[in-house]
Amino acid sequence: MKKPKLLLIIPLLIISILPVLPAAIPRAHALTGLVCLTDTSTTGCPSSPPTLFAAQGSQLMVQVQITGSDNLNGFNIQISTDNTVLQAADASLTGSIIGSGATVVLKCLDGTLVTGPACDSTDGPGVLHFAAVKLGATVAGSGLLFTAVYNVVSKTPGINVSLLSVTISNGTSTPDSENTQGATFSNLTDFGVTASPASISTPPSTTGTSTITFTSFGGFNDFITITVSPSAGLTASTADAGVFLPPDGTASTTLSVSSATSGSYSVDVTGTGSNPAFTHTVHVPVTITPPGFTVVASPTSLSLAPGNSGTSMITVTSVATFTGTVTLTASAPGLTATLSPTSIVLGTSGTSTLTVTAAMGTTPGSYTVTVTGTSGTITKSATVMVDVGVPDFSLTALPDTITVFRSGPFTTAASTLNLASINNFAATLSITGTISFAFISTPGSSSLPFTLSPSVTLAAAGTATDSLIATVTRSTAGTGLYVASITAVGGGKTHTVAVNIWVIDFTVTPQDTVIKMINQPGTIGQDPVSIAAIGAPYNDTGFNINPGFTEGTAQFPVAYYSNSATGLKIDSALGLDTSGTSRRCFLEVFDSSNNLIMPTISSGVVTGFAGPLVHLNGDQFGFPAAFNGCRLDSFWYVDPANGNTLGATEDTAFVTVEPLTTTPNGIFTALVCLAAGGDINCVSITIIMVAPPAPPALSQFTGRTATVSLAAGGQGNFKVGVTNQDPTTTVYVSVTVTAVSLDGTITVTGTSGVVAIPAGGRVNNIPVSLDFSGVAAGTTFNENLVVSYGVAPHYLTLTSSQTIGSPGKLTGSVIVTP
The missing domain is CATH 2.60.40.2310 (Immunoglobulin-like)
Incomplete structure (x- = not known):
């Protein structure tokens, strides 16, 4: 029988055929043709599926023909049969209507790839898969598509040879819809x-x-x-x-x-x-069969709790035209069983409801209920197995894992304990618990104080709850995993549930707890801050840390920040770099007497501040409008599963210090506080502002006229010397050499390490290396030198271009040789 099916373009044809087909040819109407299987003596498709024949040990040729379709230029066809009788041997385009100039896209025989990229997932034993395309033109949609060749390996009275899938391409992105007709094969008369x-x-x-x-x-x-x-x-x-x-x-x-x-x-x-x-x-x-009846139970098994009932439908059916009244009885040792009705008058069939009851106190176990039907001398029966369950209860905790920050002075971790009766269990339950420190990240108390209701009454078939509330005290609790073990006892039963309490915290560690820098307006000092999670489970997804309120008696003053999202505007006379914005965010700064320094604000503009400006952002030019002043201008994402790395932009991981024209020399303290989940951790940073020392001077440079050999690795290794011209202050210096090609298109830079030079002292032969390995031979560079200096190794905030001796020490030239 013909079965129409809409044939879809498989990925093979989409990838291999359609992109190279000619432009679509407009069609007045689409024809639905017929793809069929025939023997080699048949032209066109027969009116009904044919029977194919070939002797065992010979080959069977099966023609795949099409009739009544639109013009076409390709096909993708799978034929399915029993490969224990017919084994796929080949597929041929000889005589095909697309044979001249056609390309075989895929040939897969019984799951074995012969031609093409790969067999389809639906290919395998019994499937012959063949696809071909003729590029550049279409042909009339009637005639031979290809010939499938099979080896006949056994005899059969009859098997199906069917078209598993058919796709006919027509030069457009939409394939034709075709009907299909298979065949049968028989070689046993x-x-x-x-x-x-x-x-x-x-x-x-x-x-x-x-x-x-x-x-x-x-x-x-x-x-x-x-x-x-x-x-x-x-x-x-x-x-x-x-x-x-x-x-x-x-x-x-x-x-x-x-x-x-x-x-x-x-x-x-x-x-x-x-x-x-x-x-x-x-x-x-x-x-x-003699006249009689049957008795059948459905279901044939029941599960009951003591005190509960269950039912089964008993069906009585006449056999061999039996008629009469069938009386029903039930036997249920240890249980109670009733039937309704207790008799059935048969013509064909009738039903009765069996109700089985297990009384409270029934011993748990398996019981058998027998239902017997009797009519005259005929007796039939059915059995129902009944399982009476053991009364018990369940105990669960929700949630069973809690994560809390060790915030001060204390916080709580709560879980609801759910109890449920099983099989009509009823009792008053005693609830006890313990909490132990199972995984220690940082030391602390071995347990946590907690509260529980000491007893709970659980009614039959009922539920009840209790609450576990554990207290985490910041000053005594460790970080890591505390495990609460809760036990409920009663009615001869005991159950225990565990609740995992992860106590987590974080540390705030600046690179330097003391920042010593030159008091020069327009410069900045930046102290990297590292944040690490402690106590968090390894697979925790991390948490955000934001700048927070300060702790202790010194509260964050309202005058320190603006309610707008852009921070406070700073008067340009205070000497800040305002090329990006004149607004800044403040953190608390205390003087050497531990007094909080307040800014002078006039008409909403900060006109004076007797200390350095300190904020939590590496971008000294201001803060995005989405952030709210000092509070949320930065954030860190602490991910313990990945080594506590910073997940946010790393330039926010700094305490930034900016001297003002009103900043005196002296010692100051900045209080940096970060918060996460109500947990606040603070660190104090001492800031020492000193007067600018005399600028250091360059006294040696070995690269004023140099050549660099590419054959030797292309490294320019130079020596520099620097003299500290300040008679009282040790300075820290770093020298940067910048080489720029004569045409200005190439820049090579090298910077020395930081070197300490005592007051009035001099250090020679400071190494500076420049890498010219990627530069073409013959290129000439001009060199310039700059000395960066400061009064502490991490805060080289000023630069010097002074020299001792020839001013040419600050310049030079390099020629790159082969």
Whole structure:
């Protein structure tokens, strides 16, 4: 039978065929054709699926043809059959309507790739997959597509050869919709015989029947003589003494049986062709059933809690036209069982409801309930198995894992304990608990104080709750995992549940707790701050840390920040770098007497501040509008699973110090506080502002006229010397050498390490290296030197271009040689 199907473009054709097809040709209408399987003697598609034939040991040629379709230029087709009979050997375009100039895109035989990138996931044993395309033009949609070649490896009375999938391309992005028609294969000439039903059951003296069907295989056709051989006591006959069996067709007759005596019988029906070698028999069991009834329970098993009931439907069905009243009784040792109704008047069938009850106190275990139906001398029964469960209760915690910050002075971790009755359990439960320190990240108390209700009453089939509330005190609790073990006892049962309490915190560690820098307006000093999570579980996803309120008696003054999102505006006379913005955010700064320094504000503008400006952001030019002043101008994302790395922009990981024109020399303290989840950690940083020392001077440079050899690695290794011209202050210096090609297109830079030079002292032979390895030979560079200096190694905030001796020490030239 033909089965229409909408054929989809598989990925193979999308990738390999469609991008190279010609432009779509407009069509007035789309034709639905027929793709079919035929033998080599057939032209076009037959009106019905054909039967194909080839002897065992030979090859079978199966033509794949199309008729009545639109113009086409390619196909993608899978043929499915039984490969224990037909094994795919090849697929050929010989004689194909697209054969001339066509390209084979895929050939996969029984799951083995022959041509193409890969077999499809639906390919395998029994599947021949073949795809081809003709580029540049389409052909008429009728004719031979290709020939499938099979090796015939065994005999069969008949198997299907079907088209598993078909895609026909037509030069557009939308394939044609086609109908498909398969075929059958048979190379065994014979017939078979079957009975339906395969067995007969009938009351005494009542005729029972079965249809006997003869089926031709491999073109067999003959007159079939029928003989009937019943067992003793059984009468049997067929409606026909014989039937004519057409080629590849069927013929049927009716078998009739009867007996006056109940019992088991059988009958053999034999069909014989004109050649006695073609003889086949079907054996038909026959049961002559006395009138009676059956009793069936559904379901056949019940699970009950003590004190509960369950039901099963009892169905009584007439057998062999039995009529009469069936009385029902139930036996249930250890249980109570009732039936409603207790009798059924049968014509065909009737039902009764069995109710089984397990009383409170019933011993748990398995019980059997037997339902018996009786009518006269006939008795039938059905059993229902009943499992009476053990009364118990369940104990769970929600949540069973809690994460809390060790915030001060204390915080709490809470979990709800849920108790539920099982199988009508009822009792008053005693609730106890312990908390122990299971995983120590940082030391602390070995337990946590907690509260629980000491007892809970659980009613039968009921539920109850209790609450665990643990207190985490900042001053005593460690960080890591505390485990609460909660036990409920009562009614002879004991259950325990664990609650994991992760106590987490974080540390704030500046690179320098003392920042010593030159008091020069317009410069900045930056102290990197590292933040690390402690106590967090390894697979924790991390948490955000934000600048927070200060702790202790000194509260964050309102005058320190603006309610706007842009911070406070600073008067340009205070000497800040205002190329980006004149606004800044302040952190608390205390003088040497620990007094909080307040800014002088006039008309919303800071006009004076007797200390350095300190804020939590590496960008000294201001803060995005999405942030709120000092409070949220920066954040860190602490991820313990990845080594506590900073997940936010790293330039926010700084304490930035900016001297003002109103900043005096002296010692100051900045209080930096960060908050996460209510947990606040602060660190004090001492800031020492000193007067600018005399600028250091360059006294040596070995690279004023130099050549760098590419053959030797292209490294320019120079020596510099610096003299400290200040008679009282040790300075720290670093020298940067910048080489720029004559045409200005190439810049190479090298910077020395930081070197301490005592007051009035001098250090020579400070190494500076420049890498010219990627530069073309013959390139000439001009050099310039700058000395960065400060009064502490991390805060070289000023630069010097002074020299001792020849001013040319600050310049030079380099020639790169092969």
